[in-house]
Amino acid sequence: MASAENISRYRxxxxxxxxxxxxxALFHFDVISHLSFLPLTRHAYLFVDFFFVLSGFVIASNYRSRLAEGFGTGRFLALRLGRIYPLHLVTLLLFIPIDAAKDGIGPNLLQAIVTNVLMLQGLGVNPQNWLNFRELEHQYRVLRLCDLRRRRKPDRVGDLALAAPDHGRTGRARHHQPRWDECDLRLCLVRCLYGFALGVVCFDLRERFPVLRARQAPSGETWLEAASLMLVVFYVSVAGSNVILQVASPLVFTLVVLVFAREAGGVSRWLTVPFMLMIGTLTYSIYMLHPFVRAVVRAILMVVERLAHMELFVSYALSPGHEPTKVVSMNGSLWLGDLLQIAMLLLTVLLSVATYRFVEEPGRNWVRRLADRRKAAAVRSAQPAFDT
Structure with missing residues (x-):
């Protein structure tokens, strides 16, 4: 069993x-462009399910052995809260003036502030998704963390932990019936637990069966990874129009995770270049900040539209089965729309660098130091005192 100091990093x-x-982020930017019309982008909400599976695998790999060695559920919860809450609070403060300017300061906004501060905004208590458009965002619904180790005598069943990963999605609901891609509480929690649990199972399968870790020749691994990459692109592109395929998508993503956890092929080498590793590090900030970038850009374009008497918004349904909504149209030019979406994504990444450096890291480190001090104090208090 790996120690807490020797945890594998699946880069x-x-x-x-x-x-x-x-x-x-590209899916949410709502711009008329070539990118938006690509089936991969139109159905990119399925990458949320991919993220759930990935998070289940990564969190299980990071904490399973630690908890088995007495890491402590309370310490785990404290560290996870330190991981997600500082940036959650910052984005909340960014969205308050946006919603206040849009809808005014009233009881709904005040209620939304309270529920967001308490991280209860995903429980359906607000009349709509105020202050952001994510559901169940970054709420760690931890039941208990488990030890899934194989023992000599399988008579000890560890505690099971299911934690919702660092992310949520979808805009304000336009349909009363729940949809896989535009879910309310009834489906969002199901998606979260379903994908996350598959990620945990995926990690356990990898640990239990050495054949899943055994590497082939480099060329064979590269072909396997390339096929898995093409599977993701193809599946996401076609699954958006079929509910059965949508529901089955986490199973497909589980297979892809098993392939790339080996990190033995050429695609993995590309994924582990410094730029890609940086994007992976900024994941949480990108998820949290892209709605803010979207809101600010749309607000600026609304002002430009009024001042310049231009038509920069049209009513259109970018995703299949959705009712038309106001989307950005750069004077009807798809190429300008592409440039705008790319610029919005780059702006999101740049802002994410800042929030990671000045919000995420300091918050996480402060909570870790606090948890370490409390652990040290608990150890000292537990030691017996001897008369000298």
Whole structure:
């Protein structure tokens, strides 16, 4: 069993999480462009399910052995809260003036502030998704963390932990019936637990069966990874129009995770170049900040539209089965739309660098130091005192 100081780092999977975040951002930017009309982008909400599977695998790999060695569920919860809450609070503060300017300061906004501060905004208590458009965002619904180790005598069943990963998605619901790609609480929690649980199972299967870790020749691994990459592109492109394929997508993503956890092929080498690793590191910030970038850019374009008497918004349904909504149209030019989407994504990444450096890292480190001090104090208090 690996010690807490010797935990494997699945760098290629971290980069995949960054790719998922970027694809979800492109899906949410709502711009008439070549990119938006690509089936891969139109159905990119499925990368949320990919992210859930990835997070289940990565969190299980990071914490399973630690908890088995007495890491402590309370310490785990404290560290996870330190990981997600500082940036959650910052984005909340960014969205308050946006919603206040849009809808005014009233009881709905005040209620939304309270529920967001308490991280209860995903429970359906607000009349709509105020202050952001993500559901169940970054809420760690931790039941208990488990030890899934294989023992000599399988008579000890560890505790099971299911934690919702660092992300949520979808805009304000336009349909009363729940949809896989535009889910309310009834489906969002199901998607989260379903994908995350598959990620945990995926990690356990890899640990239990050495054949899943055994590497082939480099060329064979490269072909396997390339086939898995093409599978993701193809499946996401076609699954958006079929509910059965949507529901089955986490199973497909589980297979892809098993392939890239080996990190033995040419695609993995590309995924572990410094730029891709940086995108993986910025995953949480990208998820949290892209709605803010979207809101600010749309607000600026609305002002330009009024001042310049231009038509920069049209009513259109970018995703199949959705009702038309106001999307950005750069004077009808798809190429300008592409440039705008790319610029919005680059702006999101640049802002994410800043929030990671000045919000995520300091918050996480402060909580870790606090947890270490409390652990040290608990150890000292537990030691017996001897008369000298």
């Amino acid at each position: 290629a999977l971290d980069s995949w999480r960054g790719i998922c975040a970027c694809m979800v």
